[in-house]
Amino acid sequence: MTAPAAAWPEGLLLSYYGDDFTGSTDVMEAFTAAGVPTMLFLRPPTPQDLARFPGLRCVGLAGTSRGRSPEWMAAELPAAFTSLASLGAPLLQYKICSTFDSSPSTGSIGCAIAMGAPLMAGNWSPMVVGAPRLNRFQLFGNLFAAVNGVGHRLDRHPTMSRHPVTPMAEADLRLHLAEQTTRRIELIDMLQLRAGLAAERVQQLAGDDVPALLIDVLDDETLAEAGRLIWEQRGKGLFSASSSGLQYALAAHWRKQGLVPMLAGLPRAKPVEQIAVVSGSCSPVTATQIATAARQGFAAERLDLPRLLAEPDTEIERAVAAALTALARGQSPLIYSAAGPDDPAVTGFDAIAAEAGLSREQAARRVGQGLAQVMRRLLDRSALKRIVVAGGDSSGEVASALDIAALSVVAGLAPGAPLCRVWSDRRERDGLEIVLKGGQMGSPGFFADARAGAVVTSPPP
Known part of the structure; x- marks a missing residue:
């Protein structure tokens, strides 16, 4: 049962900027599955864009700030934030990764808050990072993530503690964020949430300096309480640097209020005979998925990074030719740049970049652009209807190269990695199905599941 529309404000409820493309689709999945119509745009949406898709309650703008410098963010984010704020939603979100990927020099969350908070009228800036459905938990300000059923404090996490760009050396998000901003950082912990003291705590901590208030999320109870707190204390508008935990929290609260359907979910995708995959992920999760796909009959082809x-x-054409040959044999091609953090392509990447006369950042961008061109040329020369991209930065490069105007979720695959429909002014791209998978998302057999349309069982959002 859904409550009358009058129970919600008219128009948009939330607008967001995604710090990478995989996270942007993660947000869209969370709201779509909860019954909140959402669309993700690859350029700042205009009123005309919204009119094309009537009934939207949330709009997003996919970005690439997670891998960018504060200087880039200062040049690019203000216009994006201003455009989204002008749409009038009471919540403006800077969507961050649920593993808080950031540092003072790369993907600074503090930098984003400094530019976004002044655009909204609120005197506090809530932050929800924990997302139990994604196995992310915040407890007394510390962030934890589970891998294969085993929980890890983030500074001891097998991937994030060794991340090649933004390694996590501190699990207390207050301390980690304090390295990126001089803004006051406070915490509403799980005990205050459960005791019903969170609203009072907000009133005590809010101020003209608009502090960042981290909110613990450990389980369904604290998730719903976080959503209630933010929605009921939104005032004339709030800016929030949060993961998709914000969407799950709001949906949990709205569900209790009868504003969204009690039974959430997404349709199951139909199977296709072949897909193409490109991967720029260095995650051990993706490495396992690549190895599993090869055993399942995918034609796995490694990019030669020095040559690229x-x-x-030359190297792009070689990879495209290998992929086309695989398609002709009835296989699904998988082009990848690395297989896990211990791959020599990762551990020796600085030397590979230096040999090419490039900085690490320049070389990484060229790898992403190479994967994008492989996929673009492969689509131009084949009849593929479904593709998968693994890795946040890679997803941004690939999606930006494919003439995509917007994306919508059409089916579920794995938590945080939905199947999306491409909306494009280019006829041959319009209707293409695409999955943008974060490095740590999905089961070992994810690529075969994406081809078969299998859905991994998980709790509802």
């Missing part, structure tokens, strides 16, 4: 950096077109 020195002679990009």
Whole structure:
């Protein structure tokens, strides 16, 4: 049962900027599955764009700030935030990764808060990072993530503690964020949430300096309480740097209020005979998925990174030719740049970049652009209807190269990695199905599942 529309404000409820493309689709999945119509745009949405998709309650703008410098963010984010704020939603979100990927020099969350908070009228800036459905938990300000059923404090996490760009050396998010901003950082912990003291705590801590208030999320109870707190204390508008935990929290509260359906979920995808995958992820999760896919009959082809950096077109054409050959044999091609954090392509990447006369950042971008060109040329020369991209930065490069105007969720696959429909002014791209998978998302057989349309059982959002 859904309550009358008058129970919600008219128009948009939330607008968001995604710090990477995989996270942007994660948000869209969370709200779509909860019955909140959502669309993700690859350019700042206009009133005309919204009119094309009537009934939207949330709109997003996919970005690439997670891998960018504060200087880039200062040049690019204000216009994006202002555009989204002008749409009039009471909540403006800077969508961050649920593993808080950031540092003072790369993907600074503090930098984003400084630019976004002044655009909203609120005197506090809530932050929800924990997302139990994604196995992310915040407890007394510390962030934990589970891998294969085993929980890890984030500074001891097998991937995030060794992340090649933003390694997590501190699990207390207050301390981690304090390295990126001089803004006051406070905490509403799980005990205050459960005792019903959170609203009073907000009133005590809010101020003209608009502090960032981290909110613990450990389980369904604290998740719903976090959503209630933010929605009921939104005032004239709030800016929130949060993971998709914010969407799950709001949906949990709205569900209790009868504003969204009690039974959430997404349709199951139909199977297709072949897909193409490109991966720029260095995650051990993706490495396992690549190895599993190879055993399941995918044609796995490694990019030669030194050659890609020195002679990009030659290496791109070689990979495309290998992929087309695989398609002709009835296989699904999988082109990848690395297989896990211990791959020599990762551990030796600085030397590979230096040999090509490039900085690490320049070389990483060229790898992403190479994967994007592989996929673009492969689509131009084949009849593929479904593709998968693994890795946040890679997803941004690939999606940006495919003439995509917007994305919508059409089916579930794994938590945080839905199947999306491409909306494009280019006829041959319009209707393409795409999955943008974060490095740590999905089961070992995810790529075969994406081809078969299998859904991994998980708790409802």
